[in-house]
Amino acid sequence: xxxxxxxxxxxxxxxxxxxxAFLNMGDTLLDLAERVDIIHFAEAGPVAEDARVDIxxxxxxxxxxxxxxxxxxxxxxxxxxxxxxxxxxSGGIQALKNLALDAEHWPAQIxxxxxxxDSLEQSAAIADxxxxxxxxxxxxxxxxxxxxxxxxxxxxVSPKDNQDKVCMSCKQQQVVCTLVTEGKPCLGPVTRTxxxxxxxxxxxxxxxxxxxxxxxxxxxxxxxFSGLGLLPDEIQRRFQLIHPTRYIQTTSDTREAGEHE
Amino acid sequence: MSKRNxxxxxxxxxxxxxxxxxxxEIRDSRIEKLxxxxxxxxxxxxxxxxxxxxxxxxxxxxxxxxICPVAYQVSAVNAFESIFGIExxxxxxxMRRLIYLGEWIESHALHIHLLALPDFFGYExxxxxxxxxPAEVRRGLKLQNLGNEIMRVIGARSVHPVAIRVGGLHKAPxxxxxxxxxxxxxxxxxxxxxxxxxxxxxxIPDDPQQFHCVALRNNGYGxxxxxxxxxxxxxxxxxxxxxxxxEFHQPQSTALWSHMDxxxxxxxxxxxxxxxxxxxxETMQPLLQKFADRFPSNNMFDSMLARGIExxxxxxxxxxxxxxxxxPAQSYVDVEPCAGHGYGWSEAPRGLLWHHxxxxxxxxxxxxxxxxxxxxxxxxxxxxxxxSLTRFGLDNSDDExxxxxxxxxxxxxxxISCATHFLKLNTVRH
Numbered sequence: 001x002x003x004x005x006x007x008x009x010x011x012x013x014x015x016x017x018x019x020x021a022f023l024n025m026g027d028t029l030l031d032l033a034e035r036v037d038i039i040h041f042a043e044a045g046p047v048a049e050d051a052r053v054d055i056x057x058x059x060x061x062x063x064x065x066x067x068x069x070x071x072x073x074x075x076x077x078x079x080x081x082x083x084x085x086x087x088x089x090s091g092g093i094q095a096l097k098n099l100a101l102d103a104e105h106w107p108a109q110i111x112x113x114x115x116x117x118d119s120l121e122q123s124a125a126i127a128d129x130x131x132x133x134x135x136x137x138x139x140x141x142x143x144x145x146x147x148x149x150x151x152x153x154x155x156x157v158s159p160k161d162n163q164d165k166v167c168m169s170c171k172q173q174q175v176v177c178t179l180v181t182e183g184k185p186c187l188g189p190v191t192r193t194x195x196x197x198x199x200x201x202x203x204x205x206x207x208x209x210x211x212x213x214x215x216x217x218x219x220x221x222x223x224x225f226s227g228l229g230l231l232p233d234e235i236q237r238r239f240q241l242i243h244p245t246r247y248i249q250t251t252s253d254t255r256e257a258g259e260h261e
Numbered sequence: 262m263s264k265r266n267x268x269x270x271x272x273x274x275x276x277x278x279x280x281x282x283x284x285x286e287i288r289d290s291r292i293e294k295l296x297x298x299x300x301x302x303x304x305x306x307x308x309x310x311x312x313x314x315x316x317x318x319x320x321x322x323x324x325x326x327x328i329c330p331v332a333y334q335v336s337a338v339n340a341f342e343s344i345f346g347i348e349x350x351x352x353x354x355x356m357r358r359l360i361y362l363g364e365w366i367e368s369h370a371l372h373i374h375l376l377a378l379p380d381f382f383g384y385e386x387x388x389x390x391x392x393x394x395p396a397e398v399r400r401g402l403k404l405q406n407l408g409n410e411i412m413r414v415i416g417a418r419s420v421h422p423v424a425i426r427v428g429g430l431h432k433a434p435x436x437x438x439x440x441x442x443x444x445x446x447x448x449x450x451x452x453x454x455x456x457x458x459x460x461x462x463x464x465i466p467d468d469p470q471q472f473h474c475v476a477l478r479n480n481g482y483g484x485x486x487x488x489x490x491x492x493x494x495x496x497x498x499x500x501x502x503x504x505x506x507x508e509f510h511q512p513q514s515t516a517l518w519s520h521m522d523x524x525x526x527x528x529x530x531x532x533x534x535x536x537x538x539x540x541x542x543e544t545m546q547p548l549l550q551k552f553a554d555r556f557p558s559n560n561m562f563d564s565m566l567a568r569g570i571e572x573x574x575x576x577x578x579x580x581x582x583x584x585x586x587x588x589p590a591q592s593y594v595d596v597e598p599c600a601g602h603g604y605g606w607s608e609a610p611r612g613l614l615w616h617h618x619x620x621x622x623x624x625x626x627x628x629x630x631x632x633x634x635x636x637x638x639x640x641x642x643x644x645x646x647x648x649s650l651t652r653f654g655l656d657n658s659d660d661e662x663x664x665x666x667x668x669x670x671x672x673x674x675x676x677i678s679c680a681t682h683f684l685k686l687n688t689v690r691h
Contacts, residue, residue: 013302016278016676017327017420023371024419026406027399033388043278044375045386063302093324096309106308119302140327140420198417202424202432207320209421237313241321 001079001153005054008040010074012060012067013094013123017140018085019043019059025143036150054079055153057146061087061094062124075130080153084146086139088126090211090243093139095123098245134159138194139209139242145194163214165189166206169197178205185225185238190216211243218247264289265656278328278676283646283666290655297643297670307629315341315427315598315624322616322631323421328371328676331364331412332609334425335485336616336631339499339605341427344620345596352589353429356415357485359582360422361607362575363411365484366404367419368610369530369568369575372674373460374401377565380668381463397459400452404572407449411579414438429593436588443583450576454548457569461552465562466668470648472559472641474532475521477608481540482574483533485607490536491521499604502615508632518639519632525640528612529673530567531558544577545570561645561672568674598624609634611674635675642673 009019022029023044036055040048056078062068075081086092097103107119126132136145152159166188170177175197179186184205188197192210199206212218218239225235239247266288280301286294306325313321322337323330335357342349349357375387384390391398409419415434416422424430474492477483489497495505508517520526535557541549548570549556555563600622606615612634619628646669653665
């Protein structure tokens with residue numbers, strides 16, 4: 001990689017919250033701008049959508065025919081392509097429409113003139129269309145994830161993909177288990193760490209912002225939820241939220257678990 | 262001088278939150294067509310809220326907007342508490358106000374320094390501007406971070422915080438961190454006031470226009486709740502909103518537009534300051550008197566200074582809340598869901614945010630309707646562009662016209678991700 005890599009930040013369908021991992025860095029943003037050339041980052045100012053870059057960060061999911069073309073062009077123009085956040089990495093919360101039975105009627109139910117709305121049937125992860133070199137999970141990602149990644153790339157080492165579970169963070173911080181002690185339907189046992197176990201520290205059960213961890217027993221956890229008294233549709237809603245489609249296989253197991261117990 | 266016809270295209274308007282476009286056609290030195298076109302693809306939140314339970318909604322609606330998640334969470338809990346007959350106690354009201362003030366400080370400081378100011382100093386970005394104005398930009402980023410710190414102390418993180426729930430907060434904040442926060446805010450207050458005085462020296466266009474203002478008021482400056490007041494004399498509760506405010510769909514837009522009694526109106530910092538100056542605390546008077554000749558203002562370019570003043574207000578108000586802080590016995594009340602219609606609103610950093618939910622007897626959402634500030638301001642933005650551009654002069658160069666339009670639009674701090682993002686300027690001069 002060049003001494004001063006060229007960087008782009010692109011937005012697709014999203015809430016803009018992961019771009020704030022850059023804009024909320026404070027002084028560090030100005031320091032970062034000394035170490036990399038920010039070529040395209042519309043929300044921050046520089047616009048050069050079709051420029052060649054060393055690192056492209058992608059926020060948001062692909063939801064229109066136009067997006068499909070844009071992401072292919074960006075891939076062709078970028079050495080490393082990094083997805084930031086739930087939307088880009090898994091399709092995001094708006095992928096709930098992928099699971100809805102009547103989503104084709106939604107535009108007409110909201111817009112007076114739905115024929116003007118360009119919207120694909122699915123909200124898709126970037127990796128569904130192009131090769132992705134690294135994924136930053138989280139809803140939202142935080143600034144440390146970005147800084148760690150840029151440091152790794154600048155030093156020419158592979159970025160570390162931490163797929164430990166939220167449970168590990170709770171144990172390290174001696175947070176009382178919301179599932180075991182309070183009987184709350186916590187997704188911590190199947191969810192990637194990265195947030196620092198924010199919700200359990202607040203006495204809340206994890207709702208899966210960082211997406212599925214590695215080697216998880218989702219089926220077992222849904223049986224446990226069933227044992228806690230959750231109804232099948234409550235279990236389904238629990239898994240289908242921030243990364244709704246990444247738990248789809250598990251959900252059919254969940255229904256079964258709910259019916260048998 | 263010959264009459265001007267022109268075609269101009271700017272593919273992406275930078276420094277706005279979201280994707281939109283503007284089409285401008287000039288024929289014989291007259292604006293023939295001027296449309297704000299928002300084409301950020303819809304995410305259909307209102308549809309997938311249906312079938313979800315009341316306790317899931319604050320975390321879902323936060324995802325509509327990374328810049329103002331607290332606004333979405335608070336408007337939603339206000340609506341549900343009205344259905345379930347919950348009156349949040351003073352501690353809950355103050356904690357919600359505090360985290361909300363954090364969001365105002367963060368959003369306003371970001372907008373002033375990274376989005377708006379570069380226009381007036383001729384820079385591409387706040388980052389580029391920081392090379393020549395390091396102290397000013399760094400001060401702004403420090404204030405932005407302080408807003409984030411308030412949200413982190415109350416809500417664990419600044420984007421999609423996790424504290425707010427129907428009936429209160431999931432957990433009371435750590436008292437030691439509140440004490441630290443208070444001293445940080447006290448230290449920053451003189452810097453924020455110096456920022457305002459500096460902002461007041463920025464040369465802005467003289468561009469007076471007639472427009473109506475809408476804001477909330479609640480025994481003071483409306484933030485987390487209140488009664489709606491308008492410069493047309495309305496005084497409304499959230500359930501009366503639909504009697505006067507209507508939404509309609511323009512073909513060029515994926516956002517719905519709003520009118521108040523059939524006409525465009527303004528929400529946001531300038532509308533709030535125009536309507537509510539008298540409700541600001543006594544401690545704000547010395548600062549306000551310095552700008553007494555500027556407010557109330559009918560010049561939208563005063564929005565930037567209005568944001569600065571709101572930062573100072575938010576800091577003072579936050580300090581007052583922290584000063585009087587006592588820990589609660591319990592951070593929330595238990596909720597008994599029931600069927601009904603609930604209406605809730607609050608003042609997002611960029612203006613009024615109204616929610617309406619219908620629940621069944623288990624508190625499952627049957628229907629949801631959300632009206633974000635940017636869709637309320639859209640009709641006003643278009644009206645403003647017409648007036649402002651005509652006054653600016655259509656014979657200016659394409660670059661000057663484009664920059665002027667962008668400045669006008671940025672005055673409203675449009676959050677197009679909310680309204681449904683880029684602004685494309687397509688100008689046709691025949």
